[in-house]
Amino acid sequence: MAVEIRVPALGESIVDAVIVKWLKQPGEPVARSEPLVELETDKVNVEVPAEQAGTMGEILKAENETVAVGELLGTILPVGASAPAVAAPATSAAPAVAPATPAAPAVAPTPPPAAAAAPHRAGPAVRRLAAEKDVDLSSLTGSGPGGRVVPEDVLRRTAPPAAAQPTPPPAPAPAPAKSACACRAGARASPPASSRPSALPQC
Numbered sequence: 001m002a003v004e005i006r007v008p009a010l011g012e013s014i015v016d017a018v019i020v021k022w023l024k025q026p027g028e029p030v031a032r033s034e035p036l037v038e039l040e041t042d043k044v045n046v047e048v049p050a051e052q053a054g055t056m057g058e059i060l061k062a063e064n065e066t067v068a069v070g071e072l073l074g075t076i077l078p079v080g081a082s083a084p085a086v087a088a089p090a091t092s093a094a095p096a097v098a099p100a101t102p103a104a105p106a107v108a109p110t111p112p113p114a115a116a117a118a119p120h121r122a123g124p125a126v127r128r129l130a131a132e133k134d135v136d137l138s139s140l141t142g143s144g145p146g147g148r149v150v151p152e153d154v155l156r157r158t159a160p161p162a163a164a165q166p167t168p169p170p171a172p173a174p175a176p177a178k179s180a181c182a183c184r185a186g187a188r189a190s191p192p193a194s195s196r197p198s199a200l201p202q203c
Helices: 114-121 123-131 151-158 181-188
Strands: 001-006 016-022 034-039 046-051 054-059 066-068 070-077
Touching: 034 070, 123 151
Parallel strands: none
Antiparallel strands: 001 070, 016 034, 016 066, 034 046, 054 070
């Protein structure tokens, strides 16, 4: 016949206790006076011993559960008796977890167009300057840190193109020097001495 394990008297004005730990599990051999379970009260901790030798039977109260004085905690089976096929859990049962439903496939967010992102790459002062100069920020390539648009980017877009410098005319080619023959030929073709200057250059 199984021997019951109950909460003993715990002292004056103490009516309940908390199960701290089971020291024996179902099917384990138990010696007479061997501690089976540890209880905790507001004042002391108490170990409940076995009243006789045998085999640990059912555990009816789980750890961390509050029990009253005289309440049934479990049983001890006589020597040679087999332990029950199914024993109560030694700890509080965890709540059942519903099977997880298949998660919906993740959809990659569509990246915003580059044009919409341009105003966010410029500070308030730059956006104000662009509005004054009638410049579309989405058409600018930022030269600041992280690709931010800076005032110089706006001003470069609004600056007039540099005037084309006029191409200087080519230098005149030097006149070819007259040869000695041409000089003599010119001398022979010269007008009479009366109409020539008094001094002629020498060839």
